[in-house]
Amino acid sequence: MTIEPASSTGYSKRPYGYALVGLVVLIMVAWMNRDRIQPVTAGTMAPEFEVVDLAGGLVRLSDHRGEVVLVNIWATWCGPCRVEMPSMQRLYEKIGDEGFEIMAVSIDAAVGQFDLTGNPGGDIEAFADSLGLTFPMLHNPSGDIQRLYRTTGVPETFLIGKDGVIYKKVAGGTEWDAPEHKEQIQRLLAVSE
Numbered sequence: 001m002t003i004e005p006a007s008s009t010g011y012s013k014r015p016y017g018y019a020l021v022g023l024v025v026l027i028m029v030a031w032m033n034r035d036r037i038q039p040v041t042a043g044t045m046a047p048e049f050e051v052v053d054l055a056g057g058l059v060r061l062s063d064h065r066g067e068v069v070l071v072n073i074w075a076t077w078c079g080p081c082r083v084e085m086p087s088m089q090r091l092y093e094k095i096g097d098e099g100f101e102i103m104a105v106s107i108d109a110a111v112g113q114f115d116l117t118g119n120p121g122g123d124i125e126a127f128a129d130s131l132g133l134t135f136p137m138l139h140n141p142s143g144d145i146q147r148l149y150r151t152t153g154v155p156e157t158f159l160i161g162k163d164g165v166i167y168k169k170v171a172g173g174t175e176w177d178a179p180e181h182k183e184q185i186q187r188l189l190a191v192s193e
Contacts, residue, residue, distance in 0.1 A: 040149045041169050046071070046160045047148045051105050051138040054125055059138055061160075064101050068188045069160045070176070072104045073151055076122025080173035081155045085131050090177040091185075092135040099162075099189055102135040107143045107154065115143065161188045 040047060046069075050060045061069065072088065074081035085104075092102050109121035121141070128137045145151075149158065152171060159168035159181075167188060174181070 040158075040166065042166050044166055045164050046158060046166050049105075049140075049145050049148055051103075051140045051145065054137055054139065059103070059136070061103070064103070065164065066099075066162050068100045068162060068185055070100070070102045070185075071149075071158045071160060072102065072155055073145055073149065073157070074104060074106055074155045075108050075119065076106065076124060076127045077108070077119050078154045082127075082131070084155060084173035084176065085133060087174070087176040087178070088135065089131070089133050091182060094177065094182070095185065095189070096135065100185060103138055104133075104135060105138045105140050105145050107140055107146060109141050113141075115141075159185065159188070162191065 046061060048061055050058055053059050061071070070088070070091075074085075088102055088104070092100075096102070106122070106124045106127075107115070108124060109115040109119070111121045111123050113121040115121070124137050124139060127133075149156070155173055157168075157170045157174070157176075158166050159170075161167050168184065
């Protein structure tokens with residue numbers, strides 16, 4: 001009995017076939033999950049999210065479609081968050097009635113609890129009152145918004161246009177009523193959908 005090679009080179013083509021099938025499957029999985037692996041940054045659509053207000057009511061980003069929205073992800077234990085909030089309040093007082101909204105989403109655990117990184121839960125209402133904040137305070141104790149927006153810390157803020165596109169992403173605190181931020185927001189407010 002004679003055994004003949006699978007090919008003229010003496011190697012079987014079967015491993016290459018498996019590799020090709022594996023590559024095709026990998027490409028298909030990547031294609032189907034492309035929205036989950038794309039970065040959330042300027043020029044991309046803002047991911048939809050649902051959080052609760054301090055009264056327990058559900059609030060969605062899409063509730064503000066057609067408005068310019070500043071989504072600020074923060075926590076009561078965050079020093080830079082405390083520092084930047086007064087500038088957000090000043091901005092809100094200046095242009096909050098012009099189709100501009102702030103969605104300040106706290107990732108604090110519930111009072112008396114700890115989050116997954118060991119930070120204590122905070123009293124969001126007491127925090128807002130201590131700084132005289134009147135813009136909407138929202139809560140996402142699960143921290144899902146951090147995963148959805150792929151944040152690396154707090155504060156992180158996203159400026160979203162009327163069309164739902166992110167126009168600016170800022171990691172860390174900033175002075176939101178500074179001329180460059182206010183001018184960009186006013187330009188976005190002037191744009192019709």
